[in-house]
Amino acid sequence: MESPIYERVKMLCEINGTSITTLCVKLTRSKGNLSTWKKGIIKIEHLSHISEMYDVTTDWIISGKEKCPAGIVVAEHLRSVFRNKAGREPTQAEFLKIDEFINTFIKGMND
Secondary structure, X not given: OOOHHHHHHHHHHHHOOOOHHHHHHHHHOOHHHHHHHHOOOOOHHHHHHHHHHHOOXXXXXXXXXXXXXXXXXXXXXXXXXXXXXXXXOOOHHHXXXXXXXXXXXXXXXXX
């Protein structure tokens, strides 16, 4: 089972169109660190960098209790709807298509 910290970082990556593996390699220069991340063991300097990159607090990454960014709330709702309808988690590609659809829809509303 993956830690809640890992799940929150993974969600941030997916929302921003990247993978957690890519982020891990970028920060640690090794894919091998992904297994420790899955256990919730992430160095504080990496947490700090992630929080700056994605404009969230380290408190939110660690505990999930601090105010959640609006994009995360929407993403979690979309995941929940997808999970209920499809019976599984969306893939990153599916999640990006949903995000693209929403952006196109909002742009159309503003035109």
